[in-house]
Amino acid sequence: MSQKTVDTSGLSCPQPLMMVREALEESKDEFEAIIDTEVARENIARFLENEDVYFEIEPEGDNYIFHITP
Amino acid sequence: MDNRKFIILSGGIIGVLAAVLVYLGNPDNMGICMACFYRDISGGLGLHRADIVQNLRPEIVGFVLGGFVLAKSRGELKPRAGSNPLLRFLLGAFMAIGALVFLGCPWRLILRLSGGDLTALGGLFGYIAGIYVGVFFLRKGFSLGRAHYDPGPAGGYIIPLIFVGVIVLRLANPEFIFLSEAGPGSQFAPVSAALLTGLVVGGLAQRSRICTAGAVRDMFLIGDNHLLNGVVMIFLLALAGNLVLGQFNLGFVDQPVAHNEFIWNFLGMVIVGITAVMLGGCPLRQTILASEGDMDAGLVVFGLIVGAAFSHNFGLAGSPEGVAFNGRLATVLILLTTLIIGVVNICWSRK
Numbered sequence: 001m002s003q004k005t006v007d008t009s010g011l012s013c014p015q016p017l018m019m020v021r022e023a024l025e026e027s028k029d030e031f032e033a034i035i036d037t038e039v040a041r042e043n044i045a046r047f048l049e050n051e052d053v054y055f056e057i058e059p060e061g062d063n064y065i066f067h068i069t070p
Numbered sequence: 071m072d073n074r075k076f077i078i079l080s081g082g083i084i085g086v087l088a089a090v091l092v093y094l095g096n097p098d099n100m101g102i103c104m105a106c107f108y109r110d111i112s113g114g115l116g117l118h119r120a121d122i123v124q125n126l127r128p129e130i131v132g133f134v135l136g137g138f139v140l141a142k143s144r145g146e147l148k149p150r151a152g153s154n155p156l157l158r159f160l161l162g163a164f165m166a167i168g169a170l171v172f173l174g175c176p177w178r179l180i181l182r183l184s185g186g187d188l189t190a191l192g193g194l195f196g197y198i199a200g201i202y203v204g205v206f207f208l209r210k211g212f213s214l215g216r217a218h219y220d221p222g223p224a225g226g227y228i229i230p231l232i233f234v235g236v237i238v239l240r241l242a243n244p245e246f247i248f249l250s251e252a253g254p255g256s257q258f259a260p261v262s263a264a265l266l267t268g269l270v271v272g273g274l275a276q277r278s279r280i281c282t283a284g285a286v287r288d289m290f291l292i293g294d295n296h297l298l299n300g301v302v303m304i305f306l307l308a309l310a311g312n313l314v315l316g317q318f319n320l321g322f323v324d325q326p327v328a329h330n331e332f333i334w335n336f337l338g339m340v341i342v343g344i345t346a347v348m349l350g351g352c353p354l355r356q357t358i359l360a361s362e363g364d365m366d367a368g369l370v371v372f373g374l375i376v377g378a379a380f381s382h383n384f385g386l387a388g389s390p391e392g393v394a395f396n397g398r399l400a401t402v403l404i405l406l407t408t409l410i411i412g413v414v415n416i417c418w419s420r421k
Contacts (some may be wrong), residue, residue, distance in 0.1 A: 010216030012350030039279050
């Protein structure tokens with residue numbers, strides 16, 4: 001089963017967060033998000049915590065992979 | 071300390087420092103102003119010849135180097151480029167021109183209010199309105215596209231080194247560098263104080279990610295007040311500082327480096343609000359991003375400098391007497407152009 005990946009690399013604030021929010025709104029399936037800056041990592045983590053959405057962060061090279069379970 | 075507390079602390083420290091810079095000699099209600107300072111740097115370099123606003127402001131050098139040192143030490147110096155650079159340059163120029171019609175960037179807007187300058191209210195409403203429009207564009211799909219991380223490590227050092235050059239020129243003061251002998255450009259805190267304050271503010275701004283545009287934008291977009299908390303703290307502590315230091319003057323009349331033409335204060339800051347959301351940050355945030363190796367933000371910084379130069383060369387900037395015809399025309403044309411850029415981008419990104 002292929003899991004959806006939301007790639008936010010290289011995008012300006014607040015697009016990474018908007019993309020993650022859109023993915024949450026579209027479906028209840030688990031998905032991954034590629035986040036490439038500390039700033040985005042912080043504010044997406046804060047957003048998901050506020051929304052009570054379970055997630056795990058896996059560092060991968062210079063990026064972070066968010067495993068999000070709506 | 072968690073991020074929520076840190077941004078509140080940062081905002082408070084920045085507010086106090088801004089009030090102190092005025093006490094030490096900066097123009098009134100201008101402890102921190104990105105538009106004014108880039109305009110002054112533009113003048114210092116001779117890019118415009120308005121002789122009352124020429125000064126290679128060390129504060130900006132401090133913001134850049136403070137941001138750079140923090141980014142480097144935390145592994146956040148990541149050279150990247152390629153996200154619509156020329157358009158970002160243009161939007162930066164528009165941002166500067168809009169801000170100079172109001173006679174301040176969003177930071178000075180906050181500081182003017184903290185000094186009792188109620189003429190800034192028109193600008194506040196305009197900034198919020200502009201951000202609302204920008205958020206509308208974002209929701210419809212506005213995007214300047216992706217940057218890429220392949221420019222190589224040297225890219226992260228260009229902006230910091232250029233601003234090291236600026237402070238060297240300020241200190242050496244060769245005859246081809248300008249420094250005002252009258253007017254706001256001649257009013258400045260001691261260079262060492264300005265530089266040191268800039269370093270502290272730059273470091274705090276980098277670590278806290280504080281951004282005046284994000285503060286309003288995130289309330290509209292996701293109802294998150296994290297950035298707003300920091301910005302409100304800037305206002306509160308600058309207000310406290312101004313009251314303690316005797317720098318508070320409440321009213322609409324005779325406000326320093328300000329005019330009371332509501333509609334032009336409003337529209338000038340609408341431009342700043344829309345462009346800030348399109349670019350992903352207010353002028354200070356763009357400066358910090360540039361100091362971290364975001365070369366597209368580096369171009370926004372150059373756009374601010376060039377826009378400020380044209381603002382004075384073409385007579386577009388406001389003055390305490392108000393906004394002249396050129397400035398009014400430019401404001402309307404730039405606002406329309408910015409809206410068109412937004413609409414075209416959205417239509418294109420839908421294909």
